[in-house]
Amino acid sequence: MEIFGYKMRLIDIYEHLFEALGRQDWWPADTPFEVVVGALLTQQTRWNNVEQAISNLKEHSLLEPEALASADTDTLEELIRCTGFYRQKARRLKNLASYFYRYEDALMDMPVDELRRELLQLDGVGEETADSIILYAIDKPKFVIDAYTRRILGCLGIDGNYRMLQQRFESELVHDVDIFKEYHALIVEYGKQYCTRHRCEDCVLIKNGKTII
Ligand code: SF4
Incomplete structure (x- = not known):
């Protein structure tokens, strides 16, 4: 995926979010x-x-x-x-x-x-x-797209409907249930802690309108 003149991999976004927030271990449920x-x-x-x-x-x-x-x-x-x-x-x-x-x-x-x-x-x-x-x-690999995913990817210049965004994740990432779970959890947590609170100046993905990955 070519963004702002160089190649950005979805796994790089994952690693930046993971570094910023740590492991999430979702979904919070007993069964x-x-x-x-x-x-x-x-x-x-x-x-x-x-x-x-x-x-x-x-x-x-x-x-x-x-x-x-x-x-x-x-x-x-x-x-x-x-x-x-x-x-x-x-x-x-x-x-x-x-x-x-x-x-x-x-x-x-x-x-x-x-x-x-x-x-x-x-x-x-x-x-x-x-x-x-x-x-x-059910513990099967299907990438979840939500409003935070669209918002964060939109900031990175990646737009599309649910199916298009899901296909990007699923075609680029290894189909690993743990990574899919953790990645979506990180996106939601990042959306809550940063995007919703307008903490764009502290964003670990974008600075002054440019990706820093
Ligand atoms: S913190 Fe701001 S710049 Fe960063 S992804 Fe969220 S909305 Fe975009």
């Missing part, structure tokens, strides 16, 4: 199904609201596919109310839980592309949610 629930609840809300909802679900022993699928809808809505759009999310969570209850073992053995197509059929599961589930819950 794969907790990742699935978190991936859906995090849509259009902050992570601390998701943490609160997850804690509520844990207290009511609902972080398990069968229990969540058969949970009382009114109770579930109250437990996840803090994440916003709680009626819609409760319905979608029950649907997702029921799906995982029936097919979890089969999903684990599916090729990544088939698995992705399956997840994208489910109500409320878009590309970012599906890829987060594949990478962090």
Whole structure:
């Protein structure tokens, strides 16, 4: 990839982010199904609201596919109310839980592309949610793109839709689950700590509009 007159590799961005922030060890969850629930609840809300909802679900022993699928809808809505759009999310969570209850073992053995197509059929599961589930819950290599990825790559002069950006990462990086997990986590953490707080003067990737990698 030619940027500002010389070759920049995505692995160089990774190394700079890693040097700045250290290892992230994502996703913060006790079980794969907790990742699935978190991936859906995090849509259009902050992570601390998701943490609160997850804690509520844990207290009511609902972080398990069968229990969540058969949970009382009114109770579930109250437990996840803090994440916003709680009626819609409760319905979608029950649907997702029921799906995982029936097919979890089969999903684990599916090729990544088939698995992705399956997840994208489910109500409320878009590309970012599906890829987060594949990478962090099912432990298969699928690079997750989010708003921070677009923002950071945009600053480096790399634009494109979800699929185009994902293909760049997947064609350039070794398909290693640990690196994919860590790279996305670093991007999100960097986005929170630097981009959102407008700490562009301290940016480890760009200075005065030019890449410093
Ligand atoms: S800190 Fe600023 S310059 Fe650096 S990637 Fe984020 S938005 Fe861009």
